[in-house]
Each structure stands twice: as C-alpha cells, then as structure tokens.
Amino acid sequence: MNKIIITILAAAAAVFAYQQFDTKQAEIKRPKPIPNVVVANAKMMQVRDEVEALGTAKASESISVTAKVSEVITALNFDDGDLVKQGQLLVQLQDTEQQAKVREAKVALQEYMREFDRISSLVLSKTVAETERDSLQSKIDAARASLDQATSNVADRKIVAPFSGRLGLRNVSLGSFVTPSEQITTLDDVTKIKLDFSVPERFIQDLQEGKQIIAETVAFPDKIFKGTVTSIDSRINPTTRAVTVRAIVPNDDYKLIPGMLMKVNLIKQSREALLLPESAIIPIQNKHYVYLVNNENKVERVAVSLGLRTRGWVEIIDGIQVGDPVIIRGILKVRPGAEVTPEEAERFHFALKGNVESAV
Known part of the structure; x- marks a missing residue:
C-alpha cells in the first residue's frame, strides 16, 4: 500500500515539474512587450526674461467734476457712465442774473462806442478837446472789462467736459443747490490706461522707456493686455527699495477700469x-x-x-x-x-x- 502511494506522489511530482518547465520555456520564447x-x-x-510685479490701473486723464460757484442746477445733460466728448455741456446752473448783466454791459459798451465816434469827428474839427475823447476811451475800456466779467460769470455756470471720456455716477439731481466742494460726478479718459508698478532696484539697469509689458487681471483671466513703458520715477522708495515704473496700455474696448489690480510682467529681453x-x-x-x-x-x-x-x-x-x-x-x-x-x-x-x- 505504501509503495502505491509513493508511486502516485512521484508521478504527480513529475507532472508538476514538467508543467513548470513547460511554462518557463513558454515565457522564454514569448517576447517582452515593447513599451x-x-x-x-x-x-x-x-x-522671455521677465520681472513680475503688481500694478494699479489709472485713467490717462481723470478729474472730479465740480462747480466753480454755488448755484442751483437748472439742467442735467448726462446719465451714469455716459461717454462724452470734449466741450460737451454736462450741467447748466442758474444764470438769469448773469445773462442780464451781459446784456447790460453790451448796451453800455455800444452807447460809449457811438459817443466815441461822434466826438472823434468833433475833435478833428477842433470843436471838442482831445481830453474828452480820451476820457470816453477809458469808459469804453471799462465797459469792455465789465462785459468780459459778465460773460465769464455766465460761462462759470456751464459745466463742460474738459476732455473726452467716460463719466462716473451722477451724485446730484435737477434743482439741487451745488457748491464748489461738492462732487457732481467723475470723468476719466480710459482709452489709454496708465499702469504704475514697482520694480526692485536691482533691476534698474534693465529698465528703459520703450520696454514691453504684458498684464493680466482677475476680471478677465483669459485676456492678455500689452503695453509699453513710458516713464520711470526719478526716485527709489527708501522703504521698499523699489522704483515706480509707468506703462501705457491701450484700452479701446474700455474693459480696464481705473483702480484695477493687475499682474505685470516686464519683458527685460526676448530671444x-x-x-x-x-x-x-x-x-x-x-x-x-x-x-x-x-x-x-x-x-x-x-x-x-x-x-x-x-x-x-x-x-x-x-x-x-x-x-x-x-x-x-x-x-x-x-x-x-x-x-x-x-x-x-x-x-x-x-x-x-x-x-x-x-x-x-
């Protein structure tokens, strides 16, 4: 019985060994996969060799629109955010009294001019002394000065745009009484943006006008804004040890707004x-x-x-x-x-x- 069991185990071991050998031979023959x-x-x-910085967008030109005199508003010719042209009338203040003074000054001037013409002919005929003509000439000069003053007072009550740009929010209403200290609105020329940013002093030798910059803002993550360095500050900030650089960025589509924070890359060289x-x-x-x-x-x-x-x-x-x-x-x-x-x-x-x- 034991001999039979031993024979069976030996046969099984032989079969297993043959299978293992056959598997190894197959693996040897099978080529390794090519990765x-x-x-x-x-x-x-x-x-591009660049310097990275943060900058603040500023309008090319920017003012707060205020009145020169204290007066009541009689006409408002703009709305929030309007685009206006240079010389466009924005606000009309009450000017009835001033217009009357202009007419009065014109009448006085015309009267003096007629009297001057009449006396001039008499002076030529020696009928009237030249001193009377000279005195009348002084009155004419005074009348012209009064007319200029009255005309200026009328102009002070017309608030016009000093340059083309975009208006901000309107802070007054029709009939409001405004004073010179009160802001009526803001006006910004944003067709070009001034972009001011600070560059560490170790890069000063690489700074010069005409260098190109590229800028980004979180408001428009997929858009790149390109500009040109136009000026470099004449002083280094003793606290930050950095110099302020100004670049001009075209803004024809009006996407950039003054006050925006922008990431700036100043291109030192490109090769x-x-x-x-x-x-x-x-x-x-x-x-x-x-x-x-x-x-x-x-x-x-x-x-x-x-x-x-x-x-x-x-x-x-x-x-x-x-x-x-x-x-x-x-x-x-x-x-x-x-x-x-x-x-x-x-x-x-x-x-x-x-x-x-x-x-x-």
Missing part, C-alpha cells in the same frame, strides 16, 4: 532658445540627462546643460540639437538601450509666463 513612450522634438522658441518640457529632464546627482530615441527606436541617454527655466519649460544649452526626439512621458518604463514604440506628443501650445529663473 510605448511619448516623444517631443526639441524646438527653437521665443523665451530664441532651444527648449524642452521639464518632464524630459532626468536629474542624477548634480548632472542632468534626457532620453533620446534613435533611428532604430532604441533609447539613448544624453547629458545636457541647462539654461533658463520657466513654468514647465527648460532651456537646453548643450547636448542635443533641434529636432531631436526626446522622451517626455514614459521615462520610468525604459532604460538606455531598450527598444521603444515612440508616439509624437500632441501639438502643444507654447506660452512662457512669469519670471525666468536660473537653472539649478
């Missing part, structure tokens, strides 16, 4: 550089490498020298050439010398934003 990787060709692209996505870089100790895919679809490890970095991108100074296919995804699945199936990266949109930093 898929995503590659991107190294390209020459524009890179072409060989760039790769940061995901392609393999740091090993103090060196950097990339994996290339050669003509035989095999992986080659190449040492590279890095230049400037920005968000998601890195400049390659040395090690690869334009057009070299570099693995950017799937790096952990391969080793140098391994065969791979490369897939070209989807068309990526290149946009450098923010400060450019030195590579480690």
